[in-house]
Amino acid sequence: MKRFVFLLLIILVAFTSAQTLKPYILGTEIDASMDEAKNSLRHGLGMAEMKILGEYAPAGDVDRWVFVVNNEQMIDAVKEAGGLTAFAAAVRVALTSENGRIQVSYTNPEYLAAAYFQKQYDTVAPNYLAVAKTLEYAMTFVGPAIGTQFGMEKGLDPKGLAKYHYMFGMEYFQDVVELTEFSSYDVAKAVIRSKLAKGGDTNLVYSVEIPGHKATLYGIALSGETGEEHFLPIIDIGKPKHTAFLPYEILLLDNKAVMMHGRYRIALSFPDLTMTTFGKIMSTPGDIEDLMRSVTE
16 A cells, blocks of 8 residues: 555656646636635635735735745745745735636745755655645635636746746846845844834735744835835736735845845746836846845845
């Protein structure tokens, strides 16, 4: 029996690794108010044993809402791999009001895992496939299942995602921006917590610490003239909306705070953006860096 289960797992991982993946999944669509949809989704996530780490309205838009969630399978995968894979310690589930209906979508767990774990993806693929199935189950408490991937025309396989960048000369996943180096991990946590408590143009949406590692992932809402209200309407022009793109993250690894480069993080979330549209937010990667640096300095 154990041999059969082991062989089945190998086949499942091989099958998963061969799949074409897109950034988001449209879970369901319902006729409801935003408040009703929030309550249904909270219930569904709870029934699926997904932990809600935080929630907020991206860009202050009353027609958008995001829950940030995770579970033990995700944490176990990150604990095993360590390092920058901590960016995969959370996924985002979004509500978007479109034409009087609420669309429920979420970041594709397998897409993010392939991008962030890279050569280690096959090892953690069962974890993130299970997360995807768990989110599918949560949707059944909200409305009729759809489960359609979206966010790019053709999709990418895990090998393509592991080496993804938008175009020649632009950053890869590992080309993170180093924001600040602190004297210690504990000092870093205290500084970031103090800065975020002051509010202003940066507000904490969630934080999650990786057990057994000196690593904490922070999701931060960005406001002000250069924040989400500025750049989200420019880039989120497709349908369904990419509301689950936000919030943006800072990762504290030991005594260093880092963020994914905007030209990578935005492109990974909007891989089909034209150069013309990308050009309209040319200053946004630097603007995001400035806002994030203000949290750590």
